[in-house]
Amino acid sequence: MMPETATAGIARSASSVTTGSDGAVVVSLLDQVAIDGLSFSELVGLLAFTPGVNLYADELADDGLVVTGLEFALLAARAEDRRARGALAARLLDCPQAPEHEYAALVACTVARVFGVTA
Numbered sequence: 722m723m724p725e726t727a728t729a730g731i732a733r734s735a736s737s738v739t740t741g742s743d744g745a746v747v748v749s750l751l752d753q754v755a756i757d758g759l760s761f762s763e764l765v766g767l768l769a770f771t772p773g774v775n776l777y778a779d780e781l782a783d784d785g786l787v788v789t790g791l792e793f794a795l796l797a798a799r800a801e802d803r804r805a806r807g808a809l810a811a812r813l814l815d816c817p818q819a820p821e822h823e824y825a826a827l828v829a830c831t832v833a834r835v836f837g838v839t840a
Contacts, residue, residue, distance in 0.1 A: 756791075759803070761832065761840040762814070766806030767794035769821075769828040778824075781831040788835065814840075 756764065768774060768787065771794035780786045798806065813825040833839050 756836065756838070760807055761829070761838050762811040763803050763807030764791070764832045764836065764838060765814070765825060765829045766808070766810035767791060767798060767803060768832065769810060769825055770806045771797055771802075773797060776828075778827055781827060784835050787831055 759767075768776065768790055771790075774790045774794050776786060776790050810825055810829075813819050813821050814829060816822060819825075829840070
């Protein structure tokens with residue numbers, strides 16, 4: 722079964738431009754990187770399995786950390802990495818007895834909540 726493609730468009734535009742403590746303007750990367758074209762499982766895979774993202778369960782409740790984690794994952798992952806991590810996430814979500822299923826399911830709920838994307 723082919724995963725559905727995300728149709729959330731560009732996310733988080735309302736809080737995209739901020740001013741840092743040094744007066745520099747900071748623009749959120751998700752305003753420039755559309756998540757159109759990424760499947761639900763790819764979004765889950767990017768957040769759950771990109772080295773360096775490492776979000777704990779309590780951190781997944783913080784929308785800002787989730788957005789920052791996805792920004793990092795998008796910068797760190799090549800297209801084939803996104804596809805591979807998405808395939809891994811899809812397998813784990815379909816396999817409740819897998820040790821990583823609980824975490825993948827938690828990340829999937831987070832993706833649905835933060836980005837409005839569902840499988």
